[in-house]
Amino acid sequence: MKTLSKTRRPAPPREQQRLDxxxxxxxxxxxxxxxxxxxxxxxxxxxxxxxxxxxxxxxxxxxxxxxxxxxxxxQEVFVGRWNPSWEKIITDRSVPLKARLGRFYREYAQVILTYEWIRLFMFAGLKNLGLNARYLKMLRERAFEKVIEEIRFEYGRPSTGDLPITVLEIEMVWGLHAAIFYLGVRQFIYSMPLETDVDSIIDAKVATFLGGVRTVLPAKTSP
Incomplete structure (x- = not known):
């Protein structure tokens, strides 16, 4: 005796999920x-x-x-991912300067050395949207100028409040920062994997930077 198979009714179409x-x-x-x-x-x-x-x-x-x-x-990628505690790390004189800069750049690298951050920054520059200039202005005010003040203090040079920051000082900090940013360019633009870990590279770059930066600092003031 043939058994009749039950016919399944098609499921009603799912309504698009309503979201807050x-x-x-x-x-x-x-x-x-x-x-x-x-x-x-x-x-x-x-x-x-x-x-x-x-x-x-x-x-x-x-x-x-x-x-x-x-x-x-x-706002999501460039402003929202900036950690205000980094500024405290840079200026905490209870910690040796080399350790401070190393920590700051290691933590900063964890944020910026990503597929999204690097590529968005590069695309924004190519499109000339003005986003890069806004971000770099923020970076100079929140990090670069503080780094220079701490370097001057470390080597007994005049405060930036007494003697304005020079173009060469800014260029030297740019060089350190750009070298770390370039690690992301190599990975996410050129598809070239790094041959050692990022933290080791950053520590080496910070040490090299501090070893040479004093040559562009203002002269010590006479007692």
Missing amino acids: PTEREAIIAREAVSFFAEHGFEGQTRELARRLGITQPLLYRYFPSKEALIERVY
């Missing part, structure tokens, strides 16, 4: 970070919306323009 607006906005921002890191800022919001599984009009409900979305990416 704040949560939806955060999801869009996170995906935008990933999307622009992969495609550059030439990437189209239409494609980003498709990846998110939403319509472009819905995306624009949260971010009214592509420029607003890029600004959110800047």
